[in-house]
Amino acid sequence: MSDLFHIIKQRRSIRRYKSIIPEMELLKELIESAIMAPNAMNRQDWQFTILLSGETKEAISQAVERTWNNLCQEQSAINDAIKAYMGNFTTFINAPVLMAVDVKKPPIFLETLLKEKTIKVMGSYASACLAVQNLLLAATAKGLGTCVYTGCMAAEQEIVRILGIPKQRELVCLIAIGYPAEQPKTPPRKDLEKVVRII
Known part of the structure; x- marks a missing residue:
């Protein structure tokens, strides 16, 4: 159990990677860990697409940049702030592996x-997030770095088209995976008193 807590505390979001491509068997091990996650009614609605193609990653990166640039055409303080942060949405281009996670639509x-409560009740998104966390922790245990990307979801339609994801499914996130070329410090966390309520 102490090993588990060590892995949880050791996990970091990595944005710089070595050029070594993890073996396919290792990537499959990560997905095996992911699919052991609890999920709504054991439907296992998730799907994992492993991307090794540099051209495909570049196409997705360009789609994300294009989408955000279009959203920020009007100049304002808010748009300037978003533009300053936009570079973080495409750092996955540096990872040897990019993994897309999608789920079945309700x-x-x-x-x-x-209506708007459908996603929460159906549980597919929550199930996918539990699976992703399993994958991130398994990757950390295997010496791999990861980073989850949701800013790219602004370009979901284009990414879905590029990846050939069927219409009855929708994208949840992208995950960069590789051997880390950096060791970020532990970011500060809020005190428990600020995030815990006892009733």
């Missing part, structure tokens, strides 16, 4: 019944 009858 059925139409459920969306009709629950």
Whole structure:
């Protein structure tokens, strides 16, 4: 158990990687750890796409940059702040491996019944997030670095097209994976008193 807590505390978001490509068997091990996560009604709605192609990663990076530039065409203090941060949305281009995680969309009858509550009730997104956390911790235990990207979701339609993800599925996030070329310091965390409520 102490080893688990050590891995949890050791995990970092890595944005600089060595050029070594992790072996496919190792990547499959990470996914095996991911799919052991709890999931809604054991539907296992998740799907993992492993990207090794530099051209595909470049196409996704360009789509993300193009989308955010279009969103920030109007000059304002907010847009300037977003532009200053936009570079973080595409640092996955430096990773040897990029993994896309997608899930099955809710059925139409459920969306009709629950409307905006559908995603929370169906649980596919929550299940995918639990699987991703398993994957991140397994990667850390294997000496790999990872980083989860959601800023790229602004370009979801283009990414889905590039990856050939079926229409009945939707993207959750991208994960960069590789051997780390940096060792970031532990970022500060809020005190428990600020994030815990006891009723």
